[in-house]
Every structure is written in C-alpha cells, then in structure tokens.
Amino acid sequence: MGDRLRLAVGVMGNASSLLLFTAPILTFSRVIKKKSTEEFSCFPYIISLLNCLIYSWYGMPIVSYKWENFPLVTINGLGILLEVSFIIIYIWFATARSKMKVAAMLVPVILLFCTTAIISAFVFHDHHHRKVFVGTVGLVAAVTMYGSPLVVVRQVIRTKSVEFMPFYLSLFSFISSSLWMIYGLLSHDMFLATPNIAATPLGLLQLIVYCICKKKGIMEEPNKWDIEQNEEKSKQLQLVTDNNTNDKS
Numbered sequence: 690m691g692d693r694l695r696l697a698v699g700v701m702g703n704a705s706s707l708l709l710f711t712a713p714i715l716t717f718s719r720v721i722k723k724k725s726t727e728e729f730s731c732f733p734y735i736i737s738l739l740n741c742l743i744y745s746w747y748g749m750p751i752v753s754y755k756w757e758n759f760p761l762v763t764i765n766g767l768g769i770l771l772e773v774s775f776i777i778i779y780i781w782f783a784t785a786r787s788k789m790k791v792a793a794m795l796v797p798v799i800l801l802f803c804t805t806a807i808i809s810a811f812v813f814h815d816h817h818h819r820k821v822f823v824g825t826v827g828l829v830a831a832v833t834m835y836g837s838p839l840v841v842v843r844q845v846i847r848t849k850s851v852e853f854m855p856f857y858l859s860l861f862s863f864i865s866s867s868l869w870m871i872y873g874l875l876s877h878d879m880f881l882a883t884p885n886i887a888a889t890p891l892g893l894l895q896l897i898v899y900c901i902c903k904k905k906g907i908m909e910e911p912n913k914w915d916i917e918q919n920e921e922k923s924k925q926l927q928l929v930t931d932n933n934t935n936d937k938s
Contacts, residue, residue: 699760702868709861740834741768824880835888863892
C-alpha cells in the first residue's frame with residue numbers, strides 16, 4: 690500500500706512539475722510576439738535548469754540505488770529540454786547587456802553541475818555518500834528554484850503591478866513543491882523532502898503577494914480608465930473648437 694501511494698504521489702508530482710516547466714510557454718509566447726524580453730528575468734529559468742540537471746543526476750542508478758527514483762529522471766529530463774529552449778529564446782531576443790547577464794549566470798550553473806557529477810562519480814564509491822553529496826547540492830538548487838520568482842516580488846510591491854510576475858509559475862511551484870514534499874516523506878528521503886518543505890511556504894508567499902497586488906491593480910483600474918476617457922473627451926472638444934475657428938475664418 691505504501692509503495693502504491695508513493696508511486697501515485699510521484700505520478701502527480703510529475704504532472705505538476707510538467708505544468709511548472711511548461712508554464713513559461715505563455716511568457717515566451719509574449720516575448721516572441723513582441724520580439725523583446727521586456728522586464729522579464731531569465732534567472733528563474735537558469736535556476737530551474739540547474740535543478741533539473743541535479744535531480745536528473747540524483748535519480749540515475751549511479752547515485753540512487755537502481756531506479757528507485759525513476760520519476761525524477763523522466764520529469765527532470767523533460768525539464769532540461771524545456772528550460773534550455775526558454776533560455777535560447779530569451780538570449781535571442783535579449784539586449785546585448787541582458788545577454789551578458791545571462792551568460793554570467795549560465796556559466797557558473799553549468800560548471801557547478803559538471804563539478805557535482807564528476808565528484809559524485811569518481812570521489813565517492815557508494816550510493817549513500819553519493820546521494821548525500823548530490824542531494825545537498827540539489828537541496829540548495831531546489832529551494833533557489835522555487836524561490837526564484839521572488840526576484841520580481843520587490844518590483845511587484847514597488848510598482849503594485851503583477852505584469853512581469855508570471856502567475857502560473859508561482860501557482861505550479863507551490864503545487865509541485867507540496868507534492869514532492871509528500872513524495873520525499875513517503876520515500877523517507879530527506880534530500881527530496883527537505884527542500885520542498887522550505888519551498889512550499891515560498892510558493893504560498895508568492896501567491897499571496899500576487900493576489901494582493903492584483904486586487905489593488907483592479908481597484909485602481911477604473912480610475913485610470915476615467916482619466917483616459919476624460920483625456921479623449923478633451924481631445925475631441927479641442928478638435929471641434931479648432932474646426933469652428935477655421936470655419937469662422
């Protein structure tokens with residue numbers, strides 16, 4: 690019964706992670722349409738790539754015992770493909786300065802993963818120590834990934850606008866971290882459970898900030914609309930006045 694429940698939660702975790710990894714499609718559809726990255730940050734996608742790389746490696750038989758964590762390999766393998774695609778699109782439409790920033794973040798991420806894989810494969814000689822080492826790195830990567838949308842929270846609070854805070858990214862971060870926390874607890878694997886225990890309240894915080902700022906934005910919108918209407922009426926009145934003046938002339 691315990692194994693079946695763990696498998697069921699793992700399947701749901703995979704489904705929620707799939708939604709998490711595909712959520713930025715809406716964002717990048719906008720980037721492609723406008724041919725600009727605007728004020729979106731690439732940081733969440735680079736950190737997500739690191740997380741997928743680490744946990745794909747963690748689930749492989751060289752680190753885990755046989756295929757005990759096979760669900761991790763499948764979903765994070767797909768996540769790698771998606772995150773790489775998003776980063777390529779971002780770089781393509783980014784300004785020269787933004788491209789330099791992406792490169793400055795991306796190079797250390799690749800080096801960190803390669804170093805982790807090499808050390809775990811050649812320095813440690815049993816599954817336990819490999820899991821401890823890779824799991825520790827993954828813990829930091831996972832918490833950073835689930836908290837990465839917080840990068841734009843300060844901007845959201847300052848501007849009281851949620852335009853550049855992807856809602857679905859925050860929503861699926863919360864759902865995914867909650868399910869993987871349960872999966873880790875059922876598997877008695879604290880390297881899976883611990884980062885998600887920390888990530889779950891971070892996801893909830895993002896949703897709270899989004900809802901508060903979104904509500905304020907909706908309340909302020911009618912006033913903005915009234916101003917725009919008044920400006921339009923003023924323009925029309927001025928046009929009529931100018932026409933009358935020309936007619937008299």
